[in-house]
Amino acid sequence: MRIKQSEFITSAVRKPQYPTDERVEIAFVGRSNVGKSSIINALTNRKKLAKVSQTPGKTKLINFFLINNDFYLVDLPGYGYAKVSKAEKESWGKTIEDYLAGREELKRVVLLVDSRHKPTADDILMHEWILHYGYDVIVVATKSDKLSNNELRKSEKVIRETLKLQKEDKLYFFSSLNKKGKDELINNLFEDLATDLD
Structure with missing residues (x-):
């Protein structure tokens, strides 16, 4: 599958603000500094589609991007940034949870x-949330260009054990810098859900 077109459609905090055209949605979620905006920009080949913030924890909204006029890539707020207040953390958590709860299009x-570190307690909780709501989940370990092949193997073991992934659960490594394996990753993330596969 080729991503030929990608455009920002809307930002939302509450359900009434979500798109209502019933297109399929694929959501991206992760810690504030995991490189979420960078991977979205790398996959769509757009340098500034998702805003890369110098301040982790800046994205507080759910951003909807229309891909190939076919489906939405949904950018959820980053979590786990230490320098925000407890109230702010709770409001972001509620924003994410409200979206995950019964979103039929998702x-x-x-x-x-982050491929360089063991998944955090927040990562484990997020993984459990996604499974709790019954969604298909794919884990992508970012910043893989920083690791040697030997370190990548160790990282895979740690991530699988920490998140309690089964053998058949999908885990991919990706670097937004060198974009190695980009086409394969796009196919694995989107192809079976997209209707326009050209």
Whole structure:
């Protein structure tokens, strides 16, 4: 599958603000500094589609991007940033949870973790949330260019054990810098859910 077109459609906090055209949605979620905006920009080949913030924890809204005029890539607020207040953390958590609760258009959630570190308690909780709401989940470990092949193997073991992934559960490594395996990742994330596969 090729991503030929990508455009920002809307930002939302509450359900009434979500798109209502019933297109399939694939959501990306991860810690504030995991490189979520960078991977969205890398996959869509757009440098500034998702805003890359210098301040982690800046995205508080749910952003909807229309891909190939076919389905939505949904950018959820980053979580786990220490320098925000408890009230702010709770409001972001509620924003994410409200979206995950019974969103029929949502068919898959891509959970981003940092390949250089063991998944955090927040990552584990997010993974459990996604499974609790019954969505298909794919884990993508970002910043993989920073690791050697040996370190990548160790990282895979740690991520699988920490998140209690089964053998058949999908885990991919990706670097937004070198974009190695980009086409394969796009196919694995989107192809079976997209209707326009050209």
